[in-house]
Amino acid sequence: MITAPVNTTTRFVRIALGLLITSLALALGWAVWTLPLNHAGLRDVVQAEVPRSGADNPVTAVLLNFRGYDTLLEVGLLLIALLGTWALPRSQGEIAHETPGPVFTAFARLLAPPMVLVAAYLTWVGAYAPGGAFQGAAVLGAIGVLLLLIYRQRTLHVFGRTPGWALRLLTGIGFVIFLGVALLGLITGGRLLEYPPELTGGLFLVIELMLTLSIAVILVALFPGGPHPETFSSTLPLTGKETR
Amino acid sequence: MTSALLYAFIGIAIFSIGLYSLILHAHWLRKILALNVMGSDVFLLLIALANRTSNGLPDPVPHAMVLTGIVVAVSATGLALAIARRLFAMTGQTSFTDQTIE
Numbered sequence: 001m002i003t004a005p006v007n008t009t010t011r012f013v014r015i016a017l018g019l020l021i022t023s024l025a026l027a028l029g030w031a032v033w034t035l036p037l038n039h040a041g042l043r044d045v046v047q048a049e050v051p052r053s054g055a056d057n058p059v060t061a062v063l064l065n066f067r068g069y070d071t072l073l074e075v076g077l078l079l080i081a082l083l084g085t086w087a088l089p090r091s092q093g094e095i096a097h098e099t100p101g102p103v104f105t106a107f108a109r110l111l112a113p114p115m116v117l118v119a120a121y122l123t124w125v126g127a128y129a130p131g132g133a134f135q136g137a138a139v140l141g142a143i144g145v146l147l148l149l150i151y152r153q154r155t156l157h158v159f160g161r162t163p164g165w166a167l168r169l170l171t172g173i174g175f176v177i178f179l180g181v182a183l184l185g186l187i188t189g190g191r192l193l194e195y196p197p198e199l200t201g202g203l204f205l206v207i208e209l210m211l212t213l214s215i216a217v218i219l220v221a222l223f224p225g226g227p228h229p230e231t232f233s234s235t236l237p238l239t240g241k242e243t244r
Numbered sequence: 245m246t247s248a249l250l251y252a253f254i255g256i257a258i259f260s261i262g263l264y265s266l267i268l269h270a271h272w273l274r275k276i277l278a279l280n281v282m283g284s285d286v287f288l289l290l291i292a293l294a295n296r297t298s299n300g301l302p303d304p305v306p307h308a309m310v311l312t313g314i315v316v317a318v319s320a321t322g323l324a325l326a327i328a329r330r331l332f333a334m335t336g337q338t339s340f341t342d343q344t345i346e
Contacts (some may be wrong), residue, residue: 017267025260032252032293039296040304057302059311067308074312081319133308134315217316222319225326 013131054200056128063132064204068193072182073147073213075175082171082218086228108146115143123212127201133174133208137215144220164228169223174214251292259285270339272328276321283317 046058046066053061063071119139126132181203185194195203262281265274287310294306332338 009340014268017264021264022261024263025256028256028259029253032249032256032289035293037246037296038298040298041296042305043292043297043301043303044308046304047301059307062304062308063311067305070309073311074316077316078319080321083314088326088330132311134311138315218319219315219322222322222326225322225329 002004052197054195054204055126057126057130058133060126060132060204061131063134065193065200068182072175072178072193075178075215078215078218079171079175082221085222085225088174088225088227100154105150108150112143112146115139115157119143119212119216126208127204131237133211134215136208137219140212140216141219144216145223148220148223152181166219167217167228170217171214174207174211177210181207246296248292248295251295252289255285255288256325259289270341272331272338276324276328279324280317280321283313287313306323 043058048063050056050058050061053065053190055061055064119136121136122131122139123133123136124131126135181195182193186192187194188196245254259282262285266282269275269278290301290306294303295340297303298329
């Protein structure tokens, strides 16, 4: 809140809004209060089906098997957000090229290798304990952002030297593999996202690994917020400062 | 009054604060931040309500929804920030209004 001159209309709007939202909060609170306690939801149904799902961790089983449709669409949503960012034209002179401090650089370099290990562990452990593709990808994406901050003075854009097709492949492969496995069930006579029971473990591993890679690359590529790097380098010549 | 209910009420309270800010503030960054706060509290509410069980084992379905939801919220925020930055570069403005309420 800035101490701008607040006229009476504005004050009235604020008070009215405050009252409205307070009543909304009270209504929501009442709704939560009247919910039955000791309610297991779908837990027991999930627990009963977990042995057949291909993953020992119930959350992973829900994520990839019981609600696989939901997860598939959410990965597609990530891809759409990235495409939307890439569709924006670049405006010149936006990014400040600040040199990172020596402490940050050294710390990030120290941090990156253990974080890769943590990401790999989180993805792997998802089969039977809390963890999985999304958690692993979040850690992996954080490394990418750290490295991006270190090397920003040298590369104008994330993956500035990566060929465009490699970036497109990495961001798309998770969704494509997931969709392919989903369609496999359809082709072999079942329904969409119906996995062959004897193959679920292996299929989940492939999907999880590809999803981890894809989601991490998408998160890092979202960070600079510009168009696809290839578009950039082909339309604007690099100045001396960025190429060094 | 269980801890699940306590967390759910905290979620509702902060959700309301986020909604208030979303409506009142015109600045795009404030709106994006408010939406993020609201999203986080929906996640908090879902996780809290998943934990209403008697023997301590939570319901995994809301957990899976929140898990994907967090990553989707992050990417949607990234897109929103990119659009806001582009709009600022195009118009030099930081909101759609004439900033009487900042």
